[in-house]
Amino acid sequence: MIAMVVGREVTVALENGLHMAPASHVVDVARRTGCELLLRKGTTSVDGTSILDLLTLAAEKGSVLFVEARGERANEALEELEQLLTGRLGHR
Amino acid sequence: MELRRGVAVSPGVAIGPAVVLGAEGYRIPKRFVKANAVDQELSRYRHAINDVCVEIGESEKLISERLGKQYGAIFAAHIALARDPKLTREIEELIGQKNYSAEFAVSRTFRSYAKTIQNLGDRYFAERASDLFDLEKRILRQLLDVRREELTQLTSPVIVLAHNLSPGETANLDTRYVLGFATEVGGKSSHTAILAGALELPAVVGMGDFLEEVEGGETVIIDGNHGVLILNPDEETLREYRESEKRFKSVSVRLAEMGSLEPVTRDGVRINIHGNIEFPEETVHCLERGADGIGLYRTEFLYLGTDKIPTEEVHYDAYTRVLKSFPDKPVVIRTLDLGAEKIPGSMKEEFGDVPNPALGLRSIRLSLMQNELFRPQLRAILRAAVHGDIRVMFPLVSTQFECRHARLLLGDVKEELEEEGIPFRGDIPVGMMVEVPSAAILADEFAQMVDFFSIGTNDLIQYTLAVDRANPAVANLYSAADPAILRILKTVLKAAQGAGIPASICGQMGSDPIFMPLLVGMGYRDVSVTPHSIPELKQVVRSLTIPVCEEIVRHVQTLDVARDIENYLRGQVKKICPELEI
Numbered sequence: 138m139i140a141m142v143v144g145r146e147v148t149v150a151l152e153n154g155l156h157m158a159p160a161s162h163v164v165d166v167a168r169r170t171g172c173e174l175l176l177r178k179g180t181t182s183v184d185g186t187s188i189l190d191l192l193t194l195a196a197e198k199g200s201v202l203f204v205e206a207r208g209e210r211a212n213e214a215l216e217e218l219e220q221l222l223t224g225r226l227g228h229r
Numbered sequence: 230m231e232l233r234r235g236v237a238v239s240p241g242v243a244i245g246p247a248v249v250l251g252a253e254g255y256r257i258p259k260r261f262v263k264a265n266a267v268d269q270e271l272s273r274y275r276h277a278i279n280d281v282c283v284e285i286g287e288s289e290k291l292i293s294e295r296l297g298k299q300y301g302a303i304f305a306a307h308i309a310l311a312r313d314p315k316l317t318r319e320i321e322e323l324i325g326q327k328n329y330s331a332e333f334a335v336s337r338t339f340r341s342y343a344k345t346i347q348n349l350g351d352r353y354f355a356e357r358a359s360d361l362f363d364l365e366k367r368i369l370r371q372l373l374d375v376r377r378e379e380l381t382q383l384t385s386p387v388i389v390l391a392h393n394l395s396p397g398e399t400a401n402l403d404t405r406y407v408l409g410f411a412t413e414v415g416g417k418s419s420h421t422a423i424l425a426g427a428l429e430l431p432a433v434v435g436m437g438d439f440l441e442e443v444e445g446g447e448t449v450i451i452d453g454n455h456g457v458l459i460l461n462p463d464e465e466t467l468r469e470y471r472e473s474e475k476r477f478k479s480v481s482v483r484l485a486e487m488g489s490l491e492p493v494t495r496d497g498v499r500i501n502i503h504g505n506i507e508f509p510e511e512t513v514h515c516l517e518r519g520a521d522g523i524g525l526y527r528t529e530f531l532y533l534g535t536d537k538i539p540t541e542e543v544h545y546d547a548y549t550r551v552l553k554s555f556p557d558k559p560v561v562i563r564t565l566d567l568g569a570e571k572i573p574g575s576m577k578e579e580f581g582d583v584p585n586p587a588l589g590l591r592s593i594r595l596s597l598m599q600n601e602l603f604r605p606q607l608r609a610i611l612r613a614a615v616h617g618d619i620r621v622m623f624p625l626v627s628t629q630f631e632c633r634h635a636r637l638l639l640g641d642v643k644e645e646l647e648e649e650g651i652p653f654r655g656d657i658p659v660g661m662m663v664e665v666p667s668a669a670i671l672a673d674e675f676a677q678m679v680d681f682f683s684i685g686t687n688d689l690i691q692y693t694l695a696v697d698r699a700n701p702a703v704a705n706l707y708s709a710a711d712p713a714i715l716r717i718l719k720t721v722l723k724a725a726q727g728a729g730i731p732a733s734i735c736g737q738m739g740s741d742p743i744f745m746p747l748l749v750g751m752g753y754r755d756v757s758v759t760p761h762s763i764p765e766l767k768q769v770v771r772s773l774t775i776p777v778c779e780e781i782v783r784h785v786q787t788l789d790v791a792r793d794i795e796n797y798l799r800g801q802v803k804k805i806c807p808e809l810e811i
Contacts, residue, residue, distance in 0.1 A: 157360060161306035164313075187315040188306065189342055192357055195349040 143215050144175075144205035150224040154197035159221055159228040160188050166217050172208030174218065185218075230463045233439055235411060236704070237456030238422035240761075241431035242474040243388055243409030244467065247449045248380070249440060250373075250391035260333045262324075270324050274331040277371040278317075282308050284367065310364055316342070332372050339365035383407070388449050390458075392440060399424040400507065400530055409451040411436055411458045416699040417707070423737070426759045427507055429514070433458055435701045488519040492770040494778075500749060500770045503559070503757035505735060509547050512554035514760035519767070522558035522618075524757020525683065525735040526551060528606065529567045538572070538602060544609030552617035559618045561660065561683065561757070562610050564635075565602060566592045566624040572602070587691065592625030597634050607642045614654035621657060622683055627665040632678050662735075663721050664688035672721045676728035683757065684721060686736025690714055708791035709738035710798065715747075715785065722752050733757055742809060743798040745769045747785060750778030765809055772806045 151159055167174045167186045174185025178200055183190035196202055202222065206214040220226050262270050285307050293301030310316070316338060323334035343358040343365075380389070380398075383406035392413045394402075399421045402410070407430065415421055415434030425432035431453030443449070443460060450459040450470050454477070459466060492500045503524025504515030515523065531539045531547060551560055568591035570583065583589045596603035610621050623635045636659060646653045661678075663669050664685035676682070686709055691698050693714060696707040708714070718734075725732035733755030738744050740758035742765050748756065749770070758766060781801055788794045802809065 157306040157310075157357060158302045161302075161309040164309045165305075184315070187313050188309045189313050189316055193342075193345055193349070 140208060141211040142205065142207045143211045144203060145215065145219070147202050147204050147219050147222045149196050149198055149200050149202060149222050151198060151222065151228055152224075154200070155191060155194065155222070157188070157192070160191040162221055162226070162228065163191055163218065164188050166214055166221070170206075170208060170210040170214040170217075172206045172211050172214040174214065175205040175207070177203040177205070230466060231442070231460040233436055233458045233460070235433040235436035235456050235458060236415070236417050236422075236701070237453055238415075238417055238419075238434050239425035239428075239430055239432040239453050241409065241429070241453045241477055242470055243431040243451045243453070244448065244462075244470055244474060245386045245388045245408045246446050247390050247443055248383075248387040249443055250380070250389060250394075260330055261328050262330050264328060267325055267328060270331050271321060273372060274320065274324060274334070277331065277368055278311055280371050281311055281364075281367050284371075285311070307360065307364055310360070311368070332369055335365060335368050335372070339368075380407075388451055390440060390443055390449070394421050399428070402428065402430070404428055404430065409453065411439075411449075411451055413438060413440060414699065414701075416697075416701065416704050417737070419699045423505075423759070424507060426740075426761060427505075427511055427514075429761050435699075435704070437701070487764040487767050488517055490519070490767055490771065492521075492767045494749070494770055494773045494775060496774045496776075498749075498754070498775055501733075501755045502763055502766055502770070503561075503733070503735075503755065504760045504763065505740075505757050506551070506760070509550035509554075511760060512551055515763070516554055518760055518763035520558075520760065520763055522555055523551060523560040524733060524755070525622075526560065526562050527566065528563060529565055529571075532565065532567060532572060539605070541605035541609050544606050545612055548609055548613035548619065549616055552613060552619060556617050559620055561620045561622050563622045563624055563662065564593070564606055564610075565596050567595070568592075569595050587697070593623045593631055593635060594625065596623075597631060597638070600638075603638065604642055607639055608646060608653075611639075611643060611646060611653040611655060611657070612651060614657045615652055619654075619657055620660060620681070622660040622662060622681075624662045624685070625665060625688070626661045626663075626675070627667045629671070629674060629678065632661060632675065636678070662688075663732075664692070664736075666693050666717075669693075669717045669721055672724035673727060676724045676730055679730065681730050682721060682725050682732040683735045684718065684732065686714070686734060686738040689717065689736065690738075693717065708795065709736075709741070709744060710794035711791040712789055712794070715794075718748075718753075719751055726752070731755060740766070742766055742769045742806075743795065743802050746773055746778045746781045746801060746805065747798060749773060749775070750780075750782035768809060769802060769806050777805070 149155060163174065163185050176183055176185055176191065176194060178194050178196055181194060183194050185191065204215065204218050208214065221228065285304050289301045289304035320334045320338045323329040323337060324331060339361050343361040346361065347358045380402065383403055386406050386408050388408050389402065389410040391410065393415065394410060394412055409431035411433045413436050419434065422432065422434055431451045433451055433453060433456050436458060447461060450462050492502050494500065501521040503522045504520040505525040506512060506515065506523055507527045507530045512523065531543060548562060568586040568589060570586055610619060613619055626632050639659065643655045658680035660681035660683060661675065662685045663672060663682050668675055669689065687698065690707055690709060694706055694711060696703050698704060698707050722732050734748060734753060735757040739756035740762040745766055784797065785794055788797060
């Protein structure tokens with residue numbers, strides 16, 4: 138098993154920001170891929186398995202997040218997160 | 230010792246140890262638990278979370294099917310929130326290390342997060358705090374309900390103290406062990422109060438905040454005659470109340486002996502006293518006291534205390550059981566009289582919180598809109614009719630169109646049964662409740678459309694005087710003796726007599742002995758009342774003469790304040806029937 142760490146910057150394109158529904162999707166990605174997810178906005182970083190933490194990030198549309206995934210399926214997780222945050226998975 | 234006053238809704242005295250039911254919503258009954266109860270508290274918390282997730286999952290399914298998947302997504306988010314690892318860890322730490330009760334830990338944690346989110350500044354995100362409050366409420370409800378379930382496992386006598394008891398909860402109280410109850414909210418004519426009377430449990434409601442001052446297990450006294458709750462009574466008070474408890478029982482026994490006597494005035498006029506019931510079991514109380522039949526069977530209790538909409542068979546069984554007790558006397562079945570928000574299952578989700586349920590989708594309006602609720606009930610009534618003198622009555626009729634519509638559906642159902650070859654009787658009398666001012670104003674028109682009127686004074690008073698009877702702040706405006714109500718009673722009776730149909734009183738006014746002479750004087754000959762008031766009403770009737778009653782009506786017309794009228798009527802009944810305690 139190789140634990141990979143990958144990360145990149147993503148600009149939130151969701152109309153209402155990272156609100157309840159997409160946030161619960163993030164939690165779902167973490168659960169499904171078994172990865173640790175870290176989302177950072179400015180100086181605040183939060184754990185992608187906690188919907189509460191994700192909400193407290195208050196990532197509205199246009200905010201730039203640094204997203205990091207750690208785990209065997211890190212690439213896959215990061216890919217899905219980017220799609221999710223840029224509004225390509227149906228969230229608004 | 231501390232004495233607290235509330236609204237007396239069901240007579241009698243009860244003395245016993247208190248069981249304090251968790252207040253609904255945000256008040257937390259107990260903040261800390263003993264060190265050896267921590268494990269149990271943790272497991273209560275975990276069970277509650279599981280149950281809440283199941284509950285949310287059901288809502289998700291329902292809403293997804295009904296409105297589409299995107300609406301269901303929010304519930305998935307709620308589940309993720311309920312299972313949030315950080316939240317769980319914090320709550321479990323509070324319980325495990327600081328001995329917080331599960332309720333207190335949940336509330337503390339949710340509130341602190343809600344505050345953080347509210348302070349984020351962004352309006353959209355700040356609003357998400359309401360999701361947290363929703364979820365907090367759901368979990369607390371679950372935790373408190375579990376505690377409430379303990380009520381069904383009682384093994385020794387208790388007195389129940391609660392913020393509120395729903396009619397369903399009251400109905401399910403185990404009367405072998407529950408001696409009486411007191412609640413913080415509620416008014417004289419709330420369903421819970423009516424039920425307390427039906428179950429013959431001493432009860433006081435509308436006490437205001439008091440739960441925080443009571444500990445479970447301490448001895449309390451409920452004085453349902455005077456609307457008093459005594460916490461920590463001293464020896465002397467206890468002795469006095471034990472005496473009065475005994476006395477009350479002996480008076481009840483004496484009154485019960487009136488069962489075989491007929492309610493006939495001294496000058497020979499027969500007054501028919503029927504019983505109001507909620508459950509088939511209550512026909513026993515009515516029979517014991519010699520009721521002239523069932524004047525009001527409130528069928529909504531078939532819908533409460535269960536999670537499913539009752540089937541035709543459930544209705545049919547209940548009705549035939551009532552008819553078995555009264556095979557040759559009239560039994561009036563009132564069709565569903567609930568608000569949509571109280572119906573189990575999907576209706577609750579769809580029509581949940583509305584600002585004015587009393588003015589909303591309820592009763593006949595709901596029945597006419599939801600055929601799957603109404604038809605099984607109508608079919609069951611027609612089928613049960615082969616066993617006795619059953620009559621059907623529609624509640625809350627407010628327009629003539631509704632009345633025609635309901636009759637039309639009844640006709641449809643008859644044809645349906647006919648085609649299916651199922652035995653039924655189609656010629657049953659069809660009546661309506663007069664409880665909305667519009668129906669009272671057009672009583673002469675309505676009298677042409679139905680076979681009988683029954684006046685539901687509780688709602689009639691509420692709608693006519695614009696008073697919410699459960700709101701202690703305005704409850705004093707709620708009076709059956711208000712001149713406007715008395716005028717309506719006169720008008721409706723006249724309309725009924727003009728059309729040659731009977732009119733009876735089935736609200737609580739009929740059960741109160743002080744109104745009996747007035748009603749008889751106006752010309753009413755039928756009342757339907759809580760079973761326990763039948764003996765004293767018989768006693769009053771047997772002391773009356775028609776001229777005396779008519780004189781009372783004349784005098785009342787000279788008074789214009791409800792309170793004066795009530796006082797005058799009370800004085801008259803005391804004079805006519807001095808042995809009665811009123």
